[in-house]
Amino acid sequence: MTAYAIAHIRPETMNEDILRYIEEIQDTMDPFEGRFLVHGREVEVKEGPWPGTVVMIGFPDIERARAWYDSPAYQAILPLRTDHIAGEVILVDGVPPDYDASKTAARLRESTGL
Structure with a gap:
């Protein structure tokens, strides 16, 4: 069953570290078959406060999602x-x-x- 890594983030100022993170994250996801489903898109808020944006990554299962997050490469x-x-x-x-x-x-x- 598909599993998801979902982030609600509130970026402030772009800097070299953030750019490097964005450049390198895909390589950490590839061994676990992770792929971006939502990334860098503007959100349309329908209910309640939602400062920031959302990132969603899909994985084939929860075990691979956990393994990716805990992997030395991602950490x-x-x-x-x-x-x-x-x-x-x-x-x-x-x-x-x-x-x-x-x-x-x-x-x-x-x-x-x-």
């Missing part, structure tokens, strides 16, 4: 971003292709008695 360049850009990063499993939210709601109704 070596990570301070280039974290020293200059505030933000949060999460790893999350996607849902299967046949996912049906109404079935989830039915299970929640049954388990909560609502």
Whole structure:
């Protein structure tokens, strides 16, 4: 099942470290079959505050997403971003292709008695 690395970042000023991070990140993702799904795009905020932007990287599964994030190659360049850009990063499993939210709601109704 596809998994995602999602970052909500608030860049301030572009500098050499950030440019180097952007230049080098793809090489850290390639061994884990990671690919950018969203990167450098303007967000259209529909609800609530959302300062900054979003980055989304897809991986074939959660194990490869974790392995990429924890890899020596990625950890070596990570301070280039974290020293200059505030933000949060999460790893999350996607849902299967046949996912049906109404079935989830039915299970929640049954388990909560609502």
